[in-house]
Amino acid sequence: MKRLRRTMLFCPATEPKLYINSLIYRPDCIIFDLEDAVTYSEKDSARDLLCEAVKAVDFGDVEVFARVNSLDSEFGITDVREVVKAGIRNIRLPMCESKEDVLKLDELLYEVEENNGIPAGTVKIQCAIETPKGVLNAYDIASACCRVIAISFGAEDFTRVLCTERTRDAKELYLARHYIPLAASAVGIDSIDTVWKDIDDMEGFRNEAREAKEIGFSGKSCIHPLQVKEVHKIYAPGEKEIEESKSIITAAEEAEKKGIGVILVNGKMVDAPIIAKANRILERAMQIR
């Protein structure tokens, strides 16, 4: 069954209590951030903390990512070496603009895996696409190598580079946000929508998250525990949807037994894609439970 990545909870790597408390909210994924959330003078202590935490804390089913500093910075390469050695198996690479950016990390990871006796290809990559160039290269980035399991859209840096600002109805993000899920889907990987910064505006967050689901994102970035719950509600199939799906599957199974090709459920024609969708919905409902 495909892994759920509905929520990507960001936690600064600098806070000991977050390693313990973030699990309370049961996100699908957690990103411990060594990059933007950490000041220059604390980059070393954040990295040490993340490494020790990964060795000691049981994260259960939660997928744990480390957002490393850019490989061009003075910290990035050491980040990758140390955190993978400590046990991190998923890296979020910031500012991916091209296939080459991904391949650079890919190569480094082969080296680190070999030095640490980790089977080659184990460590996965989530590519953060945060610039116009990155958006335009989204398909190449998503298909760069088989380590890539998701591409995420970062609206803050995107709008900054575009020399515009984030607005409430997100006109400036239109193409980018619609393109990313397409590119991801074409390659068969996940897509993650951007962060909503206003923690007090839950209504605005919900609207953006609903839209993200509607345009095909697999999940949404969260910066506050209460956002996680909201996203899970939005991504959960509703009771009606589940009931309908059950009827469709039942009808399909009966039709198969009788050798009937065309099926009608509630007066509507049901064919292969609809049956597949019903199966997906039931699978998702079971996964969530």
Next chain:
Amino acid sequence: MIGTAGKESKQDCLVKVDLRKEGGLEVSLTSSVGKLFGNQIRKAAVEAAEELGIKHAFIEIIDDGCFDFAVKARTKTAIKRAGGN
């Protein structure tokens, strides 16, 4: 050579390491949960120093309910900042 890491705050600790030439590893602990976890906290600090190959240091910890992994991390950072690597 002195290095400091961490901070005085809930579920965190402030670690100050003074690397020296002799005297072994000595830990001084002030903790709000000392009666319950004092020994484990001290052990974590010593383990951290040993993992970095440090044999002699005075480690001062001010703790407010910090977990062992964070004590270890802060101790390692403090040692590295003190130049011990």
Next chain:
Amino acid sequence: MEYIINSLERRIPNYIEGIGELKAYEGKSLKANQAGKLASKENADTASRKVVPSLREAVIRSGLKDGMRISFHHHLRNGDYVLNMVMDVIAGLGIKDITICASSLISAHEPLIGHIKNGVVTGIETSGIRGELAKEIVTNCILEKPVIFRSHGGRARAIENGEIKIDIAFIAASCCDEMGNMNGQKGKSAFGSMGYPMVDAYYADKVVAITDNLVEYPVYPVSIPQTVVDYVVVVDQIGNPEKISEGATRMTKNPQELVIAEYAGRVLIESGFVKQGFSFQAGSGGASLAVAKYLKEYMKDNGITGSFASGGITSYMVEMLEEGLFKALLDTQTFDCIAAKSLERNKNHIEMSASMYANPISKGCTAEKLDIMILSATEVDTSFNINAMTASTGVIMGAIGGHPDTAAGAKLTVCVTPLIRKRIPIIVDEVLTVITPGNVVDVVVTDRGIAVNPNNRELLEKLSQTDLPICTIEELKEMAEKITGKPEKIEFGEKIVGVIEYRDGTIIDVIRQVI
């Protein structure tokens, strides 16, 4: 029949068969009156009869002697001035060996440390102690006799049953008249219900009302009537209004507490107890109060009206009352000034004594009519025993309150708590101090898992069929220890510094000195 002549020159029999002896009237004759009309009337000196010029006078006139027991209430919370004022006066008069029977003691009462060290106070009976006072008693053993800890119901029982005698009750009131009719609802120092002293007033030998707001006779409403009051003292301030109540009780925004509250809300709903006419009580802070938020949504969505909510009343509960979600509030202690105002304007916001609230041997207490009770804890053990008083380090930092009373009375008792606090596991093998025995606790709800008491099979079955994170209490304990590491045992001395009385008067546990 034999007759005598009374002072009005009437012939009165001095004995009637079936009735008994009769006493003849000896009052002043109108003719013989010299000093004028007023002298024959009873009220000549009434106006000044009870009002006494100072606390010192009141203490002297009430006849306080060495070795007596005096009582106070803590409705003024951390804004209380009265207990300290009275104790200073008592100390100043050189009186010693006093037992204080307080409904509870809080950090404002720290000056008691000095009085204990000087021998003025040699005994304490209370629901809880905190701060430096607690530390001195538990680590430095400044009190020779152990403190007797009682729940609100237990205290009412002990007083009404005559097990303890209060010689003088000092009762702070924010509104009082010259005859002693008083309430806590009006005045600059208003605090709401007078639930605790409503018990003391009827059983103490002498009652001294202390107010900073003497009003024209008669006061209304009357929480405690003049018939039981001996003296009235007017002071500048009975307390600090800012600390008596810090405004409306705020709903927590802490995401951890909200997770616990949401789980607890779901437990309540799945249990089937939230139905038309149900009754409910919750604590005043954190996760406990937040449960009310989830309940409110459910009640509104399903058109459910509860019969009553009790406590421990906060402004949030008043909102629910005014929205018609509950028929009445039963209030033994009002937690904020917004709720205090509601007592005046809402006839169905009912003030009740601590006895009506929780006395187990009264003719029925409201705690026994409760359907749902939400409690908090400092520790819970694998037998579901709850500690609400001592921290994991052994120091007293809380109070029993109405904990065991409501736990025993409620049909569904839910304990809400984080699984760990800082680095301390809350679920343990054995609690340091048992406040409420496990057999009355139905379910423990934490932020990482929910454990149902095996003695409530019906609830366990119901909840196991949901997608709630149900596990055993042992699993919760192991989960906690896996995160924190297993704590070492606290060392205790031999000396007993506190005795925990269960609501029926039997001793449920003791507190020993912490080394």
